[in-house]
Amino acid sequence: MYEHLISSYIVGFIVLNVLLGLMAYMTWFERKVLARFQDRLGPTRTGPFGLLQPLADGVKLLSKEDIVPANADRLIFLVAPLVSFVLAPLGAAVIPFGRSITLFGYNVNLYVTDINIAVLYILALGSMGVYGIILGGYASGNRYSLLGALRSAAQVVSYEVVLGLSLVGVFILSGSLSLLQIVNEQSQSLSFGGLQVPNWYILSQPLAFALFLVAAVAETNRSPFDLPEAETELIGGFHTEYSGFRFSFFFLAEYINMIVVSLLASTLFLGGIDGPIADGVWWLVIKALIFLFFYVWLRATLPRFRYDQLMGLAWKVLMPLVFLNIALTGLIRLFGIGAI
Amino acid sequence: MSAQVLVFDILSVIAVLAALGVVLARNPVHSAVSLALTFVNLAAIYVILRAEFLAVVQIIVYTGAILVLVLFVIMLVHQEDLPEFHGGQPLQRIFGFLVGLALLGEVAAAILTRTAVGQSGPWTPQQVAAAGGNVQAVGQVLYSGYVLPIQATAIVLLVATIGALVLARPDAAILPGVIQRQVLTISLGHPRGDGEEEGYEVPMLPSGTTTKEEAGERELVMVKTGDEFTDQPAWGDRKR
Numbered sequence: 001m002y003e004h005l006i007s008s009y010i011v012g013f014i015v016l017n018v019l020l021g022l023m024a025y026m027t028w029f030e031r032k033v034l035a036r037f038q039d040r041l042g043p044t045r046t047g048p049f050g051l052l053q054p055l056a057d058g059v060k061l062l063s064k065e066d067i068v069p070a071n072a073d074r075l076i077f078l079v080a081p082l083v084s085f086v087l088a089p090l091g092a093a094v095i096p097f098g099r100s101i102t103l104f105g106y107n108v109n110l111y112v113t114d115i116n117i118a119v120l121y122i123l124a125l126g127s128m129g130v131y132g133i134i135l136g137g138y139a140s141g142n143r144y145s146l147l148g149a150l151r152s153a154a155q156v157v158s159y160e161v162v163l164g165l166s167l168v169g170v171f172i173l174s175g176s177l178s179l180l181q182i183v184n185e186q187s188q189s190l191s192f193g194g195l196q197v198p199n200w201y202i203l204s205q206p207l208a209f210a211l212f213l214v215a216a217v218a219e220t221n222r223s224p225f226d227l228p229e230a231e232t233e234l235i236g237g238f239h240t241e242y243s244g245f246r247f248s249f250f251f252l253a254e255y256i257n258m259i260v261v262s263l264l265a266s267t268l269f270l271g272g273i274d275g276p277i278a279d280g281v282w283w284l285v286i287k288a289l290i291f292l293f294f295y296v297w298l299r300a301t302l303p304r305f306r307y308d309q310l311m312g313l314a315w316k317v318l319m320p321l322v323f324l325n326i327a328l329t330g331l332i333r334l335f336g337i338g339a340i
Numbered sequence: 341m342s343a344q345v346l347v348f349d350i351l352s353v354i355a356v357l358a359a360l361g362v363v364l365a366r367n368p369v370h371s372a373v374s375l376a377l378t379f380v381n382l383a384a385i386y387v388i389l390r391a392e393f394l395a396v397v398q399i400i401v402y403t404g405a406i407l408v409l410v411l412f413v414i415m416l417v418h419q420e421d422l423p424e425f426h427g428g429q430p431l432q433r434i435f436g437f438l439v440g441l442a443l444l445g446e447v448a449a450a451i452l453t454r455t456a457v458g459q460s461g462p463w464t465p466q467q468v469a470a471a472g473g474n475v476q477a478v479g480q481v482l483y484s485g486y487v488l489p490i491q492a493t494a495i496v497l498l499v500a501t502i503g504a505l506v507l508a509r510p511d512a513a514i515l516p517g518v519i520q521r522q523v524l525t526i527s528l529g530h531p532r533g534d535g536e537e538e539g540y541e542v543p544m545l546p547s548g549t550t551t552k553e554e555a556g557e558r559e560l561v562m563v564k565t566g567d568e569f570t571d572q573p574a575w576g577d578r579k580r
Contacts, residue, residue: 076373116473117392124399127407131376134407138369138414146414153411160404177475 004109012093012112019089019256024054026255030296037300064244071141072241080139081242081249084132088256091125094118095263096180097281098273110281111180118179119171122264123164126219130156132253133221137238148237151227151307155218158314159225163215165322169208169329170201170268179267187274202269207325209269211318213294216265218314220257223299227307262291348388355381368413376406390465393474 028043028050035042043050068077098110115121130152137149171177174185188199202209218225229237239250266272266287275283305313358381361374379402386395463477471477482490 073367073369076369115392116475117396120393120396120400120475124396124403127400127404128380130407131373134410135369135373138410150411150414153407157404157407178473 007109008112011097011110015092015097015112016089019092019259022259023252023255024058026259026292027057028054029292030255030299033293033296034300037297058248061248062245066244066246067241069141069241073139073141076135076139077241078246080132080136081246081253082132083135084129084253085249085256087125087129087132088253088260091122091257091260092263094121094179095260095267095284096183096272097284098279099180114178114180117177119167119177119182119268122260123160126163127156127160129253129257132250133238136242136250140238140241142241144234144236145238145240148227148229148234148240152221152238155221155225155227155310155314158311159215159218159318162211162314162318162322163219165319165326166208166211166215167268168322168326169205172326172329172333173201173204179272183267183272183274186271187279198271198274200269200271200274205269205325205329207321208329209265211322211325212265212269214313214318216261217295217298218310220261220295221254222258222295224302224304225310226304227310258292258295259288262288262295265291344388348385351381351384351388355385369410372406372410372413375409376403379403379406390468391474393478 031053032042032050043053046052046056068074093112094115096111096114100109133152134149137145137147137152140146170182174182176182176185182201186199186201189197197203221227221229227237229239234240239247242250263284266284270287271283272287273279273281273284355378358374358377362371362378365371365374379398383395383398383403386392386398463481468474468477471480
């Protein structure tokens with residue numbers, strides 16, 4: 001009983017620290033890839049290939065003055081970045097990084113916890129995470145910050161619905177909300193004649209996958225949906241008044257969110273730890289890297305949406321498609337195709 | 341078991357304190373944030389009670405709804421009034437106090453007249469586990485015994501959605517044939533724009549449109565700096 005608890009804590013500790021390290025190198029990865037897209041070199045001076053750049057950035061941000069504007073709602077202003085930052089890595093707690101292994105005679109699960117509501121839990125974290133942005137924008141006492149916060153609220157409220165509903169098809173097929181069970185379902189292989197195909201949900205739920213991807217980019221406030229921090233219109237947006245490490249909390253929360261969403265997308269649609277030769281966490285890492293690259297690719301390629309286009313896309317295009325997907329999946333399941 | 345009780349005690353104390361914050365905070369945004377804190381603590385208490393599904397729904401539905409509450413506060417209350425906002429007339433306050441007292445009495449009566457333990461429902465932990473977990477158990481109950489209420493709720497929500505759509509529709513879509521209202525802007529710097537010349541006409545106006553002068557909207561103010569336009573200073577304390 002307690003062995004399980006202790007091993008969970010140890011795995012959780014490792015996952016948290018690896019995630020915090022990865023988040024720093026995600027900034028490096030983004031700068032490098034973005035530079036290549038723009039025919040530049042990116043950071044090169046700090047260490048080999050600029051690998052020490054995240055450290056330099058961190059030192060710079062930590063040594064900056066922590067300014068609280070005179071007009072600010074002080075308590076909320078100080079707490080808001082923490083809300084964003086603390087909630088961001090919690091989603092990784094339900095991602096399965098492997099099944100169970102035996103280590104020194106103990107049975108160790110390679111995930112922090114396998115709860116029955118894992119996917120809903122991540123959605124709930126997403127709906128809490130936006131509080132950091134809204135409260136930060138409100139508490140700054142600055143009109144531009146407030147506008148950024150309002151945009152963010154409208155955006156998240158709209159795309160959250162799409163995000164949640166796009167997963168319903170996956171739930172219908174897998175019959176479970178537990179990520180471990182969803183991964184197990186996907187690791188069964190289907191055979192069409194002589195062709196062996198993995199039961200990855202990207203193949204049976206391509207529409208849901210596309211919708212999830214769009215909604216996930218919007219949920220993490222990344223380009224082209226980065227209206228809350230549109231520097232050309234809002235002088236930065238919700239974090240205009242933040243400086244130093246409080247700003248870096250917002251900044252890093254965004255990168256952790258990207259990583260967690262990439263892990264979630266790989267787990268839900270690409271089979272997670274399931275792979276052609278040997279199952280393991282490396283497949284999950286490779287798949288997540290593909291998504292992270294995709295994020296940077298989008299940022300390098302697409303211009304920002306206009307505000308009305310953003311809302312129109314969510315409610316007039318994505319929403320009907322999501323309902324169509326649910327209806328189709330339900331009908332197919334009802335008539336016994338793809339039944340477990 | 342004792343650890344569970346300890347965690348419950350901590351959570352419930354925070355929840356009650358945050359609930360007090362909801363009614364005592366002067367700033368409505370602080371009230372809303374306190375309410376969110378209360379709901380999160382309630383969700384944690386649900387997790388202790390092994391109602392994980394209820395906990396997550398509590399966060400997604402209620403805490404998400406508070407977000408909208410915060411937005412209403414920000415948009416409907418003047419920004420200058422926010423830090424010290426006292427809502428309501430004296431009569432409203434007395435009425436609210438009385439209603440609150442009545443509700444408190446009802447809750448107290450409900451708690452005192454029946455014990456919380458001893459009357460367990462039909463679903464034991466074993467039955468929930470047999471159903472495949474919390475979500476499956478809730479789903480089975482909702483879609484077997486409560487199908488009719490669920491469908492009634494769905495119809496009510498559908499009607500509300502349609503109502504919102506009708507309200508949000510532009511007039512021209514409801515009354516076909518009416519020319520859709522368009523806002524045309526004419527540049528004042530345009531060589532033909534001052535209307536002084538002989539035989540001048542405003543260019544390219546479709547029939548049935550009105551110009552701003554006829555509608556009589558607002559006068560043109562010419563100022564050198566923003567301070568002349570508004571009595572609010574650009575820097576320093578705001579005038580109330």
